Amino acid sequence: MPRLLLLLALLLAAPVRAQSHPPGAAFDVLHYEFALGLSDDGDAIQGATTITARRTEAGNAPLVLDLIGGDGETGMHVQAAWVDGPTVDPVHEGDRVTVPVPPGAAGAEHEVKLIYRGVPADGLIISTNKHGDRTFFGDNWPNRARHWLPTVDHPSDKATVEWVVNAPSHYQVVGNGRLVEETDLEEGLRLTRWRSDEPLATKIMVIGVARFAVEHLEEDGVPVQSWVYPQDREAGFFDLARTTTVLDVFERMIGDYPYEKLAGVQSKTRFGGMENASNIFYHEDAVTGDRAMETLIAHEVAHQWFGNAVTETDWPHLWLSEGFATYLTDVYVERVYGRDAMAERLRRERAAVLALSERAPELPVLDTLTADPLDLLNANSYQKGGWVLHMLRREVGDDAFFESLRRQYALYRGRNASTDDFRRTVEAVSGVDLGWFFEQWLRRGPEPEVEARWRYRDGALALTVRQTQDGPPFRFPLDVGLYPQGGDGRPGPLRVETVEVAEAEATLTIPLDGPPAAVVLDPHTWLLARLSVAPE
Numbered sequence: 001m002p003r004l005l006l007l008l009a010l011l012l013a014a015p016v017r018a019q020s021h022p023p024g025a026a027f028d029v030l031h032y033e034f035a036l037g038l039s040d041d042g043d044a045i046q047g048a049t050t051i052t053a054r055r056t057e058a059g060n061a062p063l064v065l066d067l068i069g070g071d072g073e074t075g076m077h078v079q080a081a082w083v084d085g086p087t088v089d090p091v092h093e094g095d096r097v098t099v100p101v102p103p104g105a106a107g108a109e110h111e112v113k114l115i116y117r118g119v120p121a122d123g124l125i126i127s128t129n130k131h132g133d134r135t136f137f138g139d140n141w142p143n144r145a146r147h148w149l150p151t152v153d154h155p156s157d158k159a160t161v162e163w164v165v166n167a168p169s170h171y172q173v174v175g176n177g178r179l180v181e182e183t184d185l186e187e188g189l190r191l192t193r194w195r196s197d198e199p200l201a202t203k204i205m206v207i208g209v210a211r212f213a214v215e216h217l218e219e220d221g222v223p224v225q226s227w228v229y230p231q232d233r234e235a236g237f238f239d240l241a242r243t244t245t246v247l248d249v250f251e252r253m254i255g256d257y258p259y260e261k262l263a264g265v266q267s268k269t270r271f272g273g274m275e276n277a278s279n280i281f282y283h284e285d286a287v288t289g290d291r292a293m294e295t296l297i298a299h300e301v302a303h304q305w306f307g308n309a310v311t312e313t314d315w316p317h318l319w320l321s322e323g324f325a326t327y328l329t330d331v332y333v334e335r336v337y338g339r340d341a342m343a344e345r346l347r348r349e350r351a352a353v354l355a356l357s358e359r360a361p362e363l364p365v366l367d368t369l370t371a372d373p374l375d376l377l378n379a380n381s382y383q384k385g386g387w388v389l390h391m392l393r394r395e396v397g398d399d400a401f402f403e404s405l406r407r408q409y410a411l412y413r414g415r416n417a418s419t420d421d422f423r424r425t426v427e428a429v430s431g432v433d434l435g436w437f438f439e440q441w442l443r444r445g446p447e448p449e450v451e452a453r454w455r456y457r458d459g460a461l462a463l464t465v466r467q468t469q470d471g472p473p474f475r476f477p478l479d480v481g482l483y484p485q486g487g488d489g490r491p492g493p494l495r496v497e498t499v500e501v502a503e504a505e506a507t508l509t510i511p512l513d514g515p516p517a518a519v520v521l522d523p524h525t526w527l528l529a530r531l532s533v534a535p536e
Contacts, residue, residue: 026061027053027101029152030109035164038136038171038209043119043126047076049150051112060103063112066146066153067097074121076148082113090114097150114150123147125268129210130284131231136167137268137281138206142315142373145202155311156416158199163207165192172214174227175207176200176279178260196277198259199414201311204277208265213237219244220251225263228287232266235289240264240282242294246301249332253402255409258309264297272296275303275325295329302328310412315373317419319365319442322377323385330386343525346390349383350528354447356380361470362445366419387528388441392426394477394526395437400430440474441528448474448529450501455536456515463519464507464536465499474529475502481523482516491517496524 030052037046053063069075069092081090083101091098101110120126123144125137138148146153163175169190177196184190194207213233217224224243228236243264251257259278267274267281273296274281280300286293306328307321326349334342356363356379365380365388393401404426408417411425423438449469455462463480467473478501483491499508521531 025064025152025157026056026059027063027110027152028056029053029157029159031160031162032149032151032205033162033164034149036166036207038165038167040134040168044117045120045124045148047114047116047149049114049116051114051150053110053112055101055104055106055108055110058103058105060101063099063101063110064152065097065099065114065150066095066143067092067116067150068095068121068147069093070118074119076116076118076120076150078114078116078150080115082111084110095146116150118148120148123149125270127268129229129268131229133211133229135268136171136207136209138208138276139267139269139271139274139281140206140276141203141271141274143203145205149202149205151202151205153202155201155203155315156313158201158311158414158416160195160197160199161205162195163193165194165207165209166190167192167209170211171209172212172227173207173209174212174225174263174265174279176205176259176277196260198277198309200277200308204275204308206274206276206279206281208267208279208281210267212265215240217241217244219247219262222247222251222257223261225261227263228266229284232284232287232289236266236287238289239287239291239293240297242291243297243301245336246294246298246332249298249335250302250305250328253328253331253335254305254405258304258413262301262304273300275300275307277304277308280304295333298329298332299325302332305409309414310409311416313416313418313421315376316366316368317417318373318376318381319385319388320417320419320422322381323365323389326382326386327389330390346387346525349379349386350525352379352382353384353387353528354530356384357445357447360445364445365442384528391441391476391526391528392434392437395434396426396430396432400426400432404429436475444471446470448476448527450478450521450529450531452480452519452521452531452533453536454516454519454533456512459511459513461510461512461516461519462507463499463510464505465501466505467501467503469530473502473504475500476527476529477501479522479524479526480510481518481520482510482512483518483520484512485514485517494523 033050035048067076070077078092081088125139129135143153145151165173169188173192175194180195181193212227213230215226215237226240263279265281266284269281272283302325306324312320330342330345408425446469451466453464480497482495486492497510521533
């Protein structure tokens with residue numbers, strides 16, 4: 001059977017589930033089915049995509065999809081289209097396909113089918129791995145799905161997805177969700193079908209096609225899989241086996257794992273790791289056989305809850321994905337290796353934030369001015385976002401903080417959430433007004449610069465605290481660590497006093513039996529600030 005006819009025959013109807021959509025969009029995509037033909041004869045792919053979409057308001061607006069057109073050597077070319085059965089004439093100009101859809105009422109659902117062909121310049125990485133074997137790996141983050149898939153390529157339009165991949169039979173295929181079918185066809189081809197019934201953003205909808213060694217594990221009923229190159233079988237299985245421990249920690253902390261399986265895949269992703277839903281891609285060089293990737297695994301698995309199941313409404317809220325994964329990795333280290341190990345990570349992360357602030361002091365975490373989402377992959381989204389969560393934990397206490405994470409996941413699983421949505425969740429759990437906290441840490445650029453000077457006199461330590469950064473003062477609790485003079489000439493045990501700082505300058509008095517051997521600020525690593533302290 002010709003490849004085009006075969007792909008057309010594979011298009012199936014599927015149950016759908018309503019999701020959010022980009023503001024102002026005429027349609028909400030409910031479900032994608034991507035039927036793809038891959039070949040060793042060249043890098044051209046044949047695609048047949050079926051989309052179920054629901055009108056968001058009455059009218060005759062068309063369905064507009066992101067799909068990068070051809071420039072002669074790369075790009076996609078639409079060959080045919082249907083809407084609810086009859087053929088239509090879509091307009092493919094530049095990076096957009098406009099599909100005419102019959103008028104309908106709000107809530108009306110339509111089935112759109114597109115046949116297209118081309119060589120992807122990006123998005124689907126067709127290459128050779130480090131062992132010289134040919135591979136095909138989706139790598140959509142942030143909005144690169146449009147290079148090979150007709151989609152609404154924005155994180156706010158989540159949909160269920162089914163992959164129907166027709167490829168030479170010497171390849172194995174891994175995709176989102178659960179494996180539905182593997183069938184060997186004529187002419188050395190194999191049909192593989194994966195399906196996710198949990199709605200996903202396009203940034204995390206991918207397949208991987210390669211020669212793999214596959215190990216099947218399980219953690220409390222969740223299928224855990226390791227997909228690695230056969231040449232790296234022993235090292236890869238050893239490294240990725242740690243996934244079961246990570247999964248157990250996060251399920252206990254946040255709630256049940258959201259997807260049908262959890263696969264770790266050695267791949268050609270451009271990133272160190274990519275959190276594709278249920279189908280995490282790790283850079284091929286991350287597999288070493290010495291478990292150096294444990295915290296990378298923790299970061300990407302944490303994304304399955306925050307970033308994947310609960311997805312940011314738009315790119316300026318990326319910290320809700322990357323900051324959460326960063327801090328949950330810190331908490332994983334705390335729970336498995338102890339508070340000191342976590343504190344060491346926090347100190348390194350604080351240094352990264354302060355280094356970025358030196359270069360771009362006015363850049364806030366909630367960055368609405370940076371146009372390219374790739375430019376948001378910086379210390380603000382990752383390390384500062386994580387530090388905001390760490391300080392929020394201090395502000396509301398452990399019980400309220402971790403209950404807020406569980407509540408946020410339960411409320412927004414399968415949906416999108418903004419920073420204000422998260423703030424409201426924490427306020428509801430803690431009973432505390434946190435508007436000031438979110439404003440100063442997420443919408444202001446520079447971090448506090450704290451200079452403290454102390455003197456001891458007449459049974460008391462006088463500590464003068466100054467905030468020297470530009471702009472208004474921050475509000476925060478400051479831990480002051482006091483080491484008394486020891487009888488053997490060495491400092492005695494640490495004593496910590498906490499003072500509330502809210503002014504540009506304040507002098508505080510702390511009763512003390514004798515002059516301290518040393519005074520330190522933030523000894524337990526709770527504050528994101530530049531800190532210095534010295535005697536007067």
